[in-house]
Amino acid sequence: MRKRRTYGARGILARGTLFAAAALWALSSGVAQATHTKFTQPLPRPPVLTGGEHVENGVITPGANPGSISIVATDRDIVVPGLANASTNPTRFWTFGGFVPPPTLRFPTGKTLNVKFTNNLNDIKGTNPSGTDAQGRFQGLANGTQSGLPGSRTELTVHHHGSHVAPSSDGWACGYYFATGGGSLNYVFPNRESDAKNTTGLERGTTQWYHNHRVDVTGHTAWKGLSGGHSIIDDPNDPKLPKGPAVIEGGVNKGFLYDVSLTIRDLTFASANIGGVVKANQIPYTFLFDGSVGDHLTVNSVPQPFLNVEPTKYLFRFLVPGNARKYFMRLRQSGSTSNITMVQVMQDAGITGPVNRTEIPIGIAERVGVVIDFAPFAGKTLILQNNQGASGQCVPGPSSTCTTATSEIMQFRVGTTVTQQENINVANITRAFPRAADLTPVANTRTVNFTREGSHWTIRLGVSGRLGDDRIMDCGRTDADPVIDTVEEWTVQNPGNWTHSIHTHDVDQICVSRNGGACPASDLFKEVWPFPPNTTIVFRLKPTDFTQVAFDPDATACNPAGAEQPPNPDNTGECQNVDFADNSGDLTTPTFTPDRHGTANVTGDQARAEAGGGRYMIHCHVIEHEDLAMMTQWRVRSNPDGTRNDVPKI
Ligand SMILES: [Cu+2]
Numbered sequence: 001m002r003k004r005r006t007y008g009a010r011g012i013l014a015r016g017t018l019f020a021a022a023a024l025w026a027l028s029s030g031v032a033q034a035t036h037t038k039f040t041q042p043l044p045r046p047p048v049l050t051g052g053e054h055v056e057n058g059v060i061t062p063g064a065n066p067g068s069i070s071i072v073a074t075d076r077d078i079v080v081p082g083l084a085n086a087s088t089n090p091t092r093f094w095t096f097g098g099f100v101p102p103p104t105l106r107f108p109t110g111k112t113l114n115v116k117f118t119n120n121l122n123d124i125k126g127t128n129p130s131g132t133d134a135q136g137r138f139q140g141l142a143n144g145t146q147s148g149l150p151g152s153r154t155e156l157t158v159h160h161h162g163s164h165v166a167p168s169s170d171g172w173a174c175g176y177y178f179a180t181g182g183g184s185l186n187y188v189f190p191n192r193e194s195d196a197k198n199t200t201g202l203e204r205g206t207t208q209w210y211h212n213h214r215v216d217v218t219g220h221t222a223w224k225g226l227s228g229g230h231s232i233i234d235d236p237n238d239p240k241l242p243k244g245p246a247v248i249e250g251g252v253n254k255g256f257l258y259d260v261s262l263t264i265r266d267l268t269f270a271s272a273n274i275g276g277v278v279k280a281n282q283i284p285y286t287f288l289f290d291g292s293v294g295d296h297l298t299v300n301s302v303p304q305p306f307l308n309v310e311p312t313k314y315l316f317r318f319l320v321p322g323n324a325r326k327y328f329m330r331l332r333q334s335g336s337t338s339n340i341t342m343v344q345v346m347q348d349a350g351i352t353g354p355v356n357r358t359e360i361p362i363g364i365a366e367r368v369g370v371v372i373d374f375a376p377f378a379g380k381t382l383i384l385q386n387n388q389g390a391s392g393q394c395v396p397g398p399s400s401t402c403t404t405a406t407s408e409i410m411q412f413r414v415g416t417t418v419t420q421q422e423n424i425n426v427a428n429i430t431r432a433f434p435r436a437a438d439l440t441p442v443a444n445t446r447t448v449n450f451t452r453e454g455s456h457w458t459i460r461l462g463v464s465g466r467l468g469d470d471r472i473m474d475c476g477r478t479d480a481d482p483v484i485d486t487v488e489e490w491t492v493q494n495p496g497n498w499t500h501s502i503h504t505h506d507v508d509q510i511c512v513s514r515n516g517g518a519c520p521a522s523d524l525f526k527e528v529w530p531f532p533p534n535t536t537i538v539f540r541l542k543p544t545d546f547t548q549v550a551f552d553p554d555a556t557a558c559n560p561a562g563a564e565q566p567p568n569p570d571n572t573g574e575c576q577n578v579d580f581a582d583n584s585g586d587l588t589t590p591t592f593t594p595d596r597h598g599t600a601n602v603t604g605d606q607a608r609a610e611a612g613g614g615r616y617m618i619h620c621h622v623i624e625h626e627d628l629a630m631m632t633q634w635r636v637r638s639n640p641d642g643t644r645n646d647v648p649k650i
Contacts, residue, residue, distance in 0.1 A: 033295070034083045034269035034281045038304035039411040041082035045247065045254040046101040046229065046261055046300060051113070055097030056120075060252060068114040069105070071097045073156060073226065075123040080281065081302050083269060089281040092274055093301075094121055094224035096210075101300040102228035104261050105210075109191050109234045110202040115210075118184040119156045124221075125180055141217050153217040155179045159617075160230065161365060162208035162348060162527060164193045164506055173215040173617050173631060191232060194544055195508065196438035197431075204350030204431065205234030207261075207317040207367040215631065219292060219323050219623035223285045225301070227321035229261050234351065240428045241345075242315040242371060244420050257419065258312065263301075263319045264327055264362075264409060266294035289455075290397040290498070291324025291622045297386065299410045306411040311378035313424040316370045317346075318362055323623045325395050326363040326499055326530075328387035329409065331372065333380055340382065343371040345429040348526040349508040353430040355521045359387060364501040365528045365621035371426050374414045382412040392532045393499040396622055433525045436512040439540040443486040449493045450500050450531065450620055450630065457620065457630035478615060480634035487542045494531040500625065503528045504541070504634070505616035512538040528621060543636045 047060060049069050054061045056072040063070065077090035078100040096102040096117075107113050124141045141153040156178055159171025168176055169187040178185040191203040198204060211227035212218055244258030255261070272282035286292055296303045320327060331340040339358035345351055346369025354371075362368055374382075386409050388394050388402040395402070449460040461479040482488045489512065494500050508527055511519035514537050523530065529537050619631035 036082040036084065036296070036303045038408060039306045041302050041305045043260075043262075043305040043307040043410065044081070044101060044300050044302055045249070046104045046263075047097075047099055048106045048253045048255040049103050050106055050253065051111075055099070055103055058098035060097070060103075067112065068116065070116045070118065071103065072118045072120050074098055074120045075224075076100075078301075080269070082305070083281050083303065086281060089279055091269065091281050091283055092123070092224075092272075092279075093283070094123060094221060094226050096226060096228050100225060101263060102225065104228060104255070105230040106255060107189075107191060107230070107232060108236050109205065109232050111191055113189040113191060115158075115187045115189065116184055117156065117158050117178065117187065118182060119154075119178050119180045120182060121154075121156070121180050123224075124154050141220060153214065155183070155214055156212045156221070156226075157214050158185070158187060158210055159213035159505070160187065160189055160208065160210045161503075162206065162230075162367075163189050163191075164203070165189055167615055170505060170616060171211075171213040172615060173213045173218075173619075173626075174615075177214065193508070195542070196434040198433075202234065203232050204433075205232050205238075206346050206348065206350045207231055207319060207369060209319055209321065209365075209367070211321060213617070215629075216627055219287065219627045220285045222322045222623050223267070223283065223292060227263075229263060229317065229319055231255075231259075231261070231317060234431070239422070240424065242313045242422060242424050244422065257310075258314045258422070259317070260307070260314060261317045261319070262299055262410075263321060264297065264299055265321055265323075266325045266406065267296050267298055268294040269296055287627075288324075288624060289628065291395055291624045293323070293325050293395045295403070295405050297406050297409050304408060304410060306413055308413050308415060309374050310415050310418045311375045312418045312421065313371055313373045313375070313426070315345075316372060318360075318368045318370060320362050320364055320366060322364050322621070324364065324625075325406070326361065326393065326501075327409070328392065328394070329360045329362060330358065330385045330387050332383055332385060333377065334383055334411075340372075343373075343426045344522055345369050345371055345426065347522070347524065348528050350433055350525060351429065351431040352433050352525055354426045357522060360522075361392065361530060363499070363528070363530045363621075364623065365503055366501065366526075366530065368522075371424070371429065372412075373426075374412065377414045378416045380414050382414065384409040384412070396498045396500070396625070434510050435524070436510055436540055439487045439510055439542055441487065442489045442540065444482065445489045445491070446480055447491045447493070448502075448618070449495065450502060451494070451496050452498060457625045457628050459618070459630060459632050461618070461632055474632075478635050479632045480618070481637045482541070482543050482634065483637040484543050487540055489538060489540045491536060491538045492529065492531075493536045495534060497533045499533065499622070500531040500630075501528055501621040502531055502537075502619075503621045504618045507541045507543050507616075509539040509541045512540055514538075 049055065051067045051069060052063045052065065054063045054070040057074060073094065073096055076093060076095050076098050078093050079086045079090045093100045105113065157171045157173065157176050160169065165188065169189065176185060192201050193203045194201055208230040209227060210230060212221040242258040243256045245256065247254040247257050267283050269281050270284055271278050271280050272284040274282060299305050331342055332338065341356050341358055342360060344355045344357050344360060345353065348367055360368055360370065386407055388407050444463065446461060446463050451458055492502055504527055508525060511524045513519060515535060615633045615635050617631055618634055619626045
């Protein structure tokens with residue numbers, strides 16, 4: 001076995017100490033827990049951005065540059081409806097644009113989306129008012145990480161989860177950072193892709209999302225609120241999907257009445273020292289080795305809300321952004337023990353087709369699009385329940401945190417009138433999507449093993465049935481290098497007793513088998529895979545020009561914005577056929593790649609790193625697992641002639 005790259009003895013000791021302290025805290029906490037009464041607060045709908053907005057401090061301002069969105073990350077005190085004394089004890093969140101819940105992007109496929117993220121998080125610097133939690137633990141990031149690593153962690157890098165973009169717009173965990181104090185980065189999301197069943201070049205309709213991906217501190221920033229949704233609309237006039245009339249609240253675009261984003265996550269509301277004052281209703285982050293979990297279930301940031309619905313069909317876009325709890329959703333009429341059938345129509349990678357389900361498990365980073373027909377329940381009340389891990393682990397490891405407090409997610413109150421009858425037939429909500437037989441021949445096979453070795457979460461990635469080194473994250477190393485336009489088959493294994501959520505960036509994956517048998521119809525076309533203990537999933541993938549819109553660091557001519565990076569792939573024919581360095585074969589540390597803790601920039605070394613093929617992450621999305629280095633990288637090898645197009649061709 002090769003020597004593992006580790007944090008060093010100091011880091012391991014620090015992590016062990018933190019783990020013990022956190023466990024003790026969980027058992028003996030005298031922290032004042034906030035209370036709420038379930039189903040008393042309406043579900044808030046996130047603001048919807050469609051282009052041309054500047055979003056800061058809870059204000060959306062139309063911009064001068066249609067198509068681009070500017071989102072300023074800030075910390076902000078937000079009243080959480082329903083919490084005891086919420087109006088006098090607002091909760092300090094870290095926000096995108098000052099909104100809780102964060103803004104949702106809603107964009108038609110094929111329309112390039114430019115988003116500029118600016119980092120004005122003050123708390124992240126560790127100055128007031130980030131303060132400490134009730135145990136005196138620091139709640140900023142500037143003095144290191146919860147995982148025990150020293151150094152400054154005040155930067156963000158935004159991953160647009162599910163997209164197919166250049167590494168420079170992919171939120172590389174090891175670089176492309178922008179620091180607090182006004183640092184910013186422009187991201188380009190072309191909303192394009194291709195596969196065996198999609199030759200349009202347009203990205204499939206689905207639900208994606210965006211979140212900070214800065215290695216070591218992703219869990220902390222996710223807990224404090226840094227994640228938002230993105231709905232890709234493959235046909236704005238598609239009459240097959242529930243949509244309904246537009247919703248405008250207080251002059252703010254809230255999307256459409258029958259198309260509802262539901263972001264489920266758990267939080268612990270407790271007292272914390274904010275700016276020298278102990279305040280209730282805060283959300284201090286407690287790092288747990290197995291995964292950090294809370295005792296309040298929230299939907300769109302409100303604990304156990306209700307939603308008034310009409311007796312017709314709705315599309316719900318479920319997202320679980322973390323940190324570690326997995327949900328087993330069931331729908332029941334209030335007081336009933338019978339499960340109501342829900343129709344899943346979307347998987348991570350796109351609209352697929354209707355799958356009837358009475359229980360829908362959803363783990364970290366997964367998205368499911370579900371149609372629920374409320375027509376038979378006019379005047380009734382339904383409860384979306386959480387089956388608490390009866391069908392599996394609700395949290396990685398021991399299930400002691402599955403309690404009655406987490407057994408109900410939200411309530412639907414069904415009215416008796418329908419504003420806009422759409423006559424949706426779920427059988428028509430289908431799209432052609434690739435199956436394993438469409439991805440042939442298989443040019444290469446790899447085996448990926450997600451496991452735990454003592455105090456490390458580890459990944460072993462090897463080729464041709466052999467496992468590679470047992471190792472943890474190393475930003476300077478790449479563990480897989482598929483050749484563009486060739487098919488690879490990966491056997492991914494979780495041989496341990498821990499639930500994981502395995503995510504491979506940039507390219508969609510097609511299920512071949514699960515535990516040696518057929519793939520469930522609900523989990524065929526994804527980029528985050530649910531991994532209960534002792535699970536093996538085989539999937540295929542095929543990187544294409546569409547899945548990696550490359551970035552030519554020297555091609556300033558294709559960037560009308562001049563100095564701004566990355567160049568805008570405006571699809572005008574410029575910057576085509578960029579010559580890339582020969583990156584075949586060599587997976588050792590490139591000399592020009594920043595090391596794990598280096599702060600990269602977008603020119604110079606960083607640009608040359610991208611020209612060498614760029615890097616995408618493979619990791620467990622239980623966020624504390626990834627922060628504890630259950631993460632590695634892959635990159636795309638050039639064509640044999642060393643060329644690759646930087647812009648998808650239609
Ligand atoms: Cu994991």
